[in-house]
Amino acid sequence: MKLVRLIYFSCATRDMALSDLKEILTVARENNNQKNICGMLCYDNQHFLQVLEGDRNAVSELYLAIADDPRHDAPTLCQIEEIEQKTFEDWNMGYAGSSSLLKGWLSNHDLRAFEPEKLSATQAFELLQELSTRQVEI
Ligand code: FAD
Numbered sequence: 430m431k432l433v434r435l436i437y438f439s440c441a442t443r444d445m446a447l448s449d450l451k452e453i454l455t456v457a458r459e460n461n462n463q464k465n466i467c468g469m470l471c472y473d474n475q476h477f478l479q480v481l482e483g484d485r486n487a488v489s490e491l492y493l494a495i496a497d498d499p500r501h502d503a504p505t506l507c508q509i510e511e512i513e514q515k516t517f518e519d520w521n522m523g524y525a526g527s528s529s530l531l532k533g534w535l536s537n538h539d540l541r542a543f544e545p546e547k548l549s550a551t552q553a554f555e556l557l558q559e560l561s562t563r564q565v566e567i
Contacts, residue, residue, distance in 0.1 A: 431484070432484065432485070432511065432512050432513070432514070432515065433482070433483070433484075433485045433488050433509055434481070434482045434508065434510055434512045434515075434516070434554075435482075435492055435508070436480045436481075436506075436507040436508040436550060436554060436557070437479060437492065437496075437506050438478045438479075438505055438507055438545030438546060438553070439477045439502065439503055439505065440475060440476055440477075440502055440503050441475045441477060441501050442499065442502055443500075445472055447567060449500070450470075450524065450526070450567060453470070454470065457522040458521040458522050459521075460491075461491075461521040461522050462521045464487045464491065465483055465484065465487070466482065466483035466491060467481075467483065467515055467517045467518050467521055467522075468481040468482055468517050468522055469517050469520060469522070469523040469557045469561050470525075471524075471525045471526070471543075471556070472524075472525075473527045474542050474543040474544065476545050477501055478507075478543075478548075478553060478557065479495075480553075480557045482517055482518075483515075485511075492506075505546065507545070507550050508550035508554065517557075517561055519561075520561065523561050524567055525557075525560035526567075530559065530563055531560065534556055534560075538552065
């Protein structure tokens with residue numbers, strides 16, 4: 430089995446309510462658990478940033494399904510790389526939204542708003558990793 434990490438970002442087609450995010454996360458957690466995929470989803474400022482880790486075939490298949498979802502558009506691959514071990518193992522799909530942690534991280538990187546297209550792959554990974562340490566339960 431080849432283990433990979435995939436990071437992408439996208440734009441929500443409309444402003445997401447907490448209930449919309451909950452709907453996505455409920456399905457994601459159930460499906461990802463079955464496929465042994467873990468990760469984090471971050472949503473703010475009508476942008477998504479998501480990391481998926483798991484078997485290469487399973488992650489590719491899932492990414493293609495997610496990319497096709499009409500709730501967002503312009504999905505853009507930020508990184509896909511082979512990994513030795515998972516970083517986000519504790520979460521089938523963790524969630525992070527607007528928070529002081531996110532705002533603090535952005536301001537430390539001279540960014541005014543959450544715009545994932547402005548992040549390098551390394552920054553995107555670092556941000557998701559940091560957010561995963563203080564995850565919101567929804
Ligand atoms: P179905 O429910 O049969 O979906 C059929 C089609 O309708 C799919 O194209 C689906 O995307 C779309 N759809 C489903 N619900 C809605 C809705 N409320 N409004 C509009 N269209 C809808 N799924 C995972 O399993 N794991 C993840 O990590 C994951 N992350 C996601 C991240 C984002 C940003 C988004 C927007 C979605 C994510 N999803 C994730 C959901 C994923 O796109 C699929 O909806 C889900 O996997 C179920 O797909 P399905 O074809 O089995 O189910």
